[in-house]
Amino acid sequence: MNVKLLGIYLNDHLAGSRFGLDLAQRAARRNAGNPVGDYLSTLRVELEQDRTLLERVMRGLEVPKDRLKEGAAWAIAWMERLKPNGGGLLGYSPLSRVMDLEALCIGTRGRICMWRALERLAKTEARLAGIDFEACVERAEAQLKTLERLRLRASDTAFASESVAPGTSVPAR
Structure with a gap:
C-alpha cells in the first residue's frame, strides 16, 4: 500500500468533506421551510457521520490530517459565498439553490468513488477490516438520488419563465 499517495487522497476527501458540510449547513439554513432545506438538514447529519468515519479510517491507517488542506477548503467555502448568482451581493436566488445542489451532487459522487476505493483496499489491508x-x-x-431529484426541481424553478415555489414542479403549459 502506498501510504503517501493514500494519505494525499484521504486528506483531499477530508478537505472536501469540510466544504460539503459547510455548504450543506448554509444551504439548509437558506432553504429553511422548503423540501430542499428539510433534506439538507438530514444530509448534513449524514455528512458529519461520513466525516467521522473517514477520520477513523485515517487514524487506523496512521494517516495524519493535513490542516493546510482543511484550512484551504474552509477558505474556498467562505469565498464561494461571494459568487453572484442573481440574488444581489449577499442574497440567495433560485440559481444559488441549483448551484448548491449541483456542488453537493459532485461531492457525493466523489464520496462514492472514495468508499469504493477503500472497499477494494480493505480486501488486502487488515486495518480496514470490519468497516x-x-x-x-x-x-x-x-443521497445522490435525492439530491439529483431536488436539483432538477430547483433547475425547473430557476429557469422557468413563470415564478414557481421552491421544491415544486414547473407549471403545466
Whole structure:
C-alpha cells in the first residue's frame, strides 16, 4: 500500500468533506421551510457521520490530517459565498439553490468513488477490516438520488419563465 499517495487522497476527501458540510449547513439554513432545506438538514447529519468515519479510517491507517488542506477548503467555502448568482451581493436566488445542489451532487459522487476505493483496499489491508464500505456506498447513492431529484426541481424553478415555489414542479403549459 502506498501510504503517501493514500494519505494525499484521504486528506483531499477530508478537505472536501469540510466544504460539503459547510455548504450543506448554509444551504439548509437558506432553504429553511422548503423540501430542499428539510433534506439538507438530514444530509448534513449524514455528512458529519461520513466525516467521522473517514477520520477513523485515517487514524487506523496512521494517516495524519493535513490542516493546510482543511484550512484551504474552509477558505474556498467562505469565498464561494461571494459568487453572484442573481440574488444581489449577499442574497440567495433560485440559481444559488441549483448551484448548491449541483456542488453537493459532485461531492457525493466523489464520496462514492472514495468508499469504493477503500472497499477494494480493505480486501488486502487488515486495518480496514470490519468497516462496511458497501453500506457507505449505498447510503451515498441514495443521497445522490435525492439530491439529483431536488436539483432538477430547483433547475425547473430557476429557469422557468413563470415564478414557481421552491421544491415544486414547473407549471403545466
